[in-house]
Amino acid sequence: MSKINFVISNVPAELALAAQLIDNRDDNAHPLNHKDFYKSRAVILAKTVAGDIIGCAAIKAGEGIVGELGYLVVSRHYRRHGIAQQLTQKRIEVAQTLGISILYATIRDENVASKANLLKMGFQFWRDYLSIRGTGNIVGWYFLALTDDIDASKVMQSLVGDRIPVV
Structure with missing residues (x-):
């Protein structure tokens, strides 16, 4: 597989192509809310050397020290090559620069x-x-503390609110 570049983008045309990739995913259980997607704090794109967008992932809209990951999709022709993992790594790095x-x-x-x-x-x-x-x-909740001073249990409990736990 040729080299893949991972870039942060806020270019409207690129975001539109990323949204199209999400819309066309093969597990599309819930349609993409384009308005929410465009408000993401950061969108990371996986691009071929030719510039084709073959994957994307985001830190969703919000502010403050808590960030939600979402919108991770890799074109089916490029799966099983570690692209999703690299997109997640890049989101972690970006989150740290954003003070999350x-x-x-x-x-x-x-x-x-x-x-x-x-x-x-x-x-x-x-x-x-x-x-x-x-x-x-059933929806699993996952977290990654990026600083030592965060009370992850307290934050996670505040996020899940009154949802019904599966026991």
Whole structure:
């Protein structure tokens, strides 16, 4: 496989292509909210040397010391080459430069690849909860503390709120 470049982008045309990649993913359980995607704190693109966007991932919209990961997608022709892991590594690096102290992600139970990716990158499993969309889906919550002074348990509990835990 040829070299892949990982870049932060806020170029509207590139974000539109990344959104199209997300819209066309083969596990599209929930349609992309384009407005929310464009508000992301950071969007990282995986690009071929020719400039084709073959993957993307983001730190979702928000502010402060807590950052949510999302929108990770790799073109099916480029999977199993470590691109998702590199996109996650780049998001961790960007989060640190943004002053984020803790990252978290929610992953559907059947998404084994995403769960493995997070665990490889040092994330810890928090707990499983039922989806708030009423689908009956189980969603795992994962976190990575980026600073030593963060009370991860307190932050995670505040994020999950009154969701129903799976026991």
